Amino acid sequence: MSEQNSVGSMSQAIKVAQDAALAAIASASDLVTLRALSAELNKKDSPLNSFKSDMGKLPSVEDKRAIGQLLNAAATQIAAALEARTSDFAGAEIAARIAREALDLTELLAQRRRGHSHIVTQATQRLEDVFIGLGFQIAEGPEVETDFHNFEALNMPKSHPARSEFDTMFLEYGEPGSVLLRTHTSPVQIRVMKSWKPPIYAIMPGRVFRRDTPDATHMPVFHQIEGLVIDRGITFAHLAGTIEAFTKAFFGNEFTSRLRPSFFPFTEPSAEFDIRRADGEWIELGGCGMVHPNVLISGGIDPEEFSGFAFGFGIDRMAKERHKVEDIREMYTNDLRFLRQF
């Protein structure tokens, strides 16, 4: 075998082996075959690699270099082909997976899991938040009360005729007539006056009880919120200003409020407060007034040093009107079909 021929035939054989390898890569049908093929081609005794040892037998440096270059070029080309083919297969596999994993998300839409807060609670919290914004804190008191806190301390001694208007429910507990279910949240005023010291800016939401036969607008058990402010220099104008600020904050800027004279034993001067809707209609909301000096004294506060005002109204009615509930009794059936609407 002449030198020339042996280099020539070697080049020829490299070309054949390279073409065979490239053809095998091109015809590989999947990633597994391709990986096997790749392993095969990288073996030490693979056809191309075997040329490396044959190359050493070549006599001239030039021949060695020429074959070496050929072999490197072939290896590079095969590696590139392998990588290209591998990435083709990987892409196809991801595409196949994506197709396989197709999902209709609307099948998975779930029912609301979170429960529903009672509309009276929602209204109470909304009211609390408005008053917190006006600088008020929240006071609480017991629902079972003494006659003293519910009446006597509120300027309604035992013989007071206004007591008969409260339709009180008494308990068989202690002295007859001494323990009752509070008829309003006002007894909390007395508790606050005694345990906090002025300045007092407080609201007192809670459950109250009256001996009223239930109908579409009345329940024997319902909820009120009471406000109490006691500080130095508090005047009737502050009462009107607070009612106005609350009206706008709670109902909206288009609402206004007015006070008109009325009577409550625990406040004087007393007033009813009404709010006016944008359409001009007045709605009665609640009662208010300057805290009666006798009440301040009951609460251990000097009426000559401090003055204050109080106001109160029903929460249930707020909830009823906000959600357009026709019959207030509906709010207390505990029917899930009702509760789940809000």
Next chain:
Amino acid sequence: MKILNSWLNDFGAFGNDSEKLAAAMTSLGLAVESVSIVGTPVKGVVVAKVLRTERHPDAAKVHRVYVDAGDGKELHVWCGAFNMKPGDLIPLATLGTTMPDGRVITPRGILGIDSHGMLCSGTELGITADADGILILPKDLKLGSEVFAALGIESDCVFDLDVTRNRPDCNGYLGVARDLGAHLGVKVVAPTGDKSKKGSSKSIKVSIADKQRCARYNLTVMSGVVVGDSPDWIARRLANCGMRPINNVVDASNLVMLELNQPTHAFDAEKVNNGFKIRCARQGETLVTLDGQTRELESTDLLICDGKDTAIGLAGVMGGASTEISSNTTTVALETAWFEASGVAKTAGRLNLRSEASMRFERGVDPHGIDHAVSRFASLLRESCPNLVVHAGAADSKEKTLPAKQKIVALRLAQVNRILGTKLSTKAVSAMLAKIGFATKSVANPKSPTIKIAVPSWRPDCTSEIDLVEEVARHFGYEQLGKIVPQSTMHGRLSPVQQRRRDMREVVLSLGLSEAMPNPFLAPGDLEKAGLGEELAIRLANPLVFEESVLRTSLRPGLLKAISYNMSHRATNILLFELGHVYPIGSPTSADGLPDEYESICLVAAGATSELAIDWWSQLSAVMNFGAQLDQGSVQPGYHPTRSATLRRGKQVLGCVGEIDPGVLAKNGITTSVACLELNLSVLLSESSRVPTAKAVSRFPRSDFDLAFSVPNSQSAATLHKALRQAGGLELVDLELFDVYRGAGLADNTRGLTFRLCLQAVDRTLTDSEVTTIRQRCLDAAAKLGAHLRN
């Protein structure tokens, strides 16, 4: 109190602008409940005479009335009322008339016979409040003339006032007129009394045994009385004010009461034995009152008795039947008195007999308006009894107990301005009060003036300085006092307890439960049905109904009812909670003598087991940092004995978790299991929430391994968990029970509990031998509890 615009104008020139008047009354605190128009003339209604009436065999409920409407022709009308007789004058709405309710009169009759119009009742025409039959007109009207014009009826406005308890004077026209007059600048004049000369002296002696309860008693004899109908204008006024006209004597008495807020009572003088006595009733005494009812009297009831000491009236409340005015009465004895308010209130309240008179005495009448009332009564009665003689010598005892004509109340100007936020002068305040009859007697200390105000006797409500401040405010005008938002010196916020309550609500809502608000009143037996005793329950002394006569001691009975209600409506996914107060009897009674009321929360789910309940507890206790041990050794009553636990801290019970006792479910008609968690929030919410301190996070590898134990059933998972936690020490950073196995391959009365442990140190990588040591410590600790590694 109903105020007729035309009648009000008798007291002053108030005009007929009803909107303006209503606004003025409202701004004075005389709340106008409604404004209605009465007596608007209906055109086409004419005076007709009944000629004859005739029944029709096929019409049972109506008859045929033939009338003459002035032109001599006989008209035919179907009519459903039968109160007329031939010769009566009645109102006929002629064809085409539009009635006040909008109906147009057409010839449409019945049985194929047309009607020539419609006969009208007083109510249909808006003339009277009385609906009994067709209105019978006075005899002297001209046939065919328009009825309204013939009767002189003009359209009028009725203001229905809600008079507050502090304004007794406004239960009479005069009081309303005084306030309105001051507000509108209208001069007010009280209606005139009787001007005729007194007749011969005729008196009935009156002795008063209880001078506290009856401080003044005037008994005036009037003769020449002819009992009959009142003049139309009196009857109409009464009717428009909601009072039924009865006869001229009673009507005059009622009219005086409406005008002057002074009740009077007319006895038939011939039916009473001479010598009145006013005394309290004797135990067991009875009286038949005007309404025909026999009243059992008590010693707190004040009576009017005749000369034979027989009760003839319940003072200030109602007269007796035996001395009632009849058609034969010719002489009346008119009682005009002042009875003490609380006494009348007590009797009226006990007998549940609230009359127009008792309402007025209860609130307060003017003790010095009596003379005017007597004279006004006489002048009104004289209109129908021209020969009326008011006899001299009336009994009229004025006791020392009678409130004075004026009461002096001191008013500090500074106090007015301090409470109202005004800068009023002494002069302005005096002038405002003078307009309502509150005279300034003197002004002391000009630098810081104190004004002595003479409060008139018709305002018994004004007794202290603050009452006068209110009067100033009313007449200055609430709207003029301004609106200033006070600058709160407090920081508005929720208290820690309130914030935690809201946080907890959020957790409960996110667990899918909806909020119920069951009735806090239970029926007797409800607690028993929930497996709870009644010994801690308080009963209502005066419940509305027997079924709501017990105060709840737990939220469970109410929620069980709610579950059963919702199940009966086939609701699914019934998850409910309530957050509210319960009221068990105190132990022993607290300082102010109140029960042990506390706040509780109860969560229930129908169709769920204790697994869900314990999941709720796990979530709530983790988020809210509620700490308590699960004690399955003692289960609270009403809970499933083997699937519930008491949540406790030592002896203190904080709640209960698990399932409802199947026996309780059966009693409540609930056919599925019910998961339940109940907590005492008065304890749990008041604990301050922990502020966690940051700990370093390890940068070294962790070692995880599982330990699968076979554990005797008698040993709780929590005990084992606690033992492993202690044995693991600081390096045990995570410990979780992640599998429970019951079944083959385990010894009897044991179950498999597999824990996953994670060991990690903050400062180093744990060596294999360290891990082995800790693992062994855990195994030893478990072994002490009888828990051994499974094969």
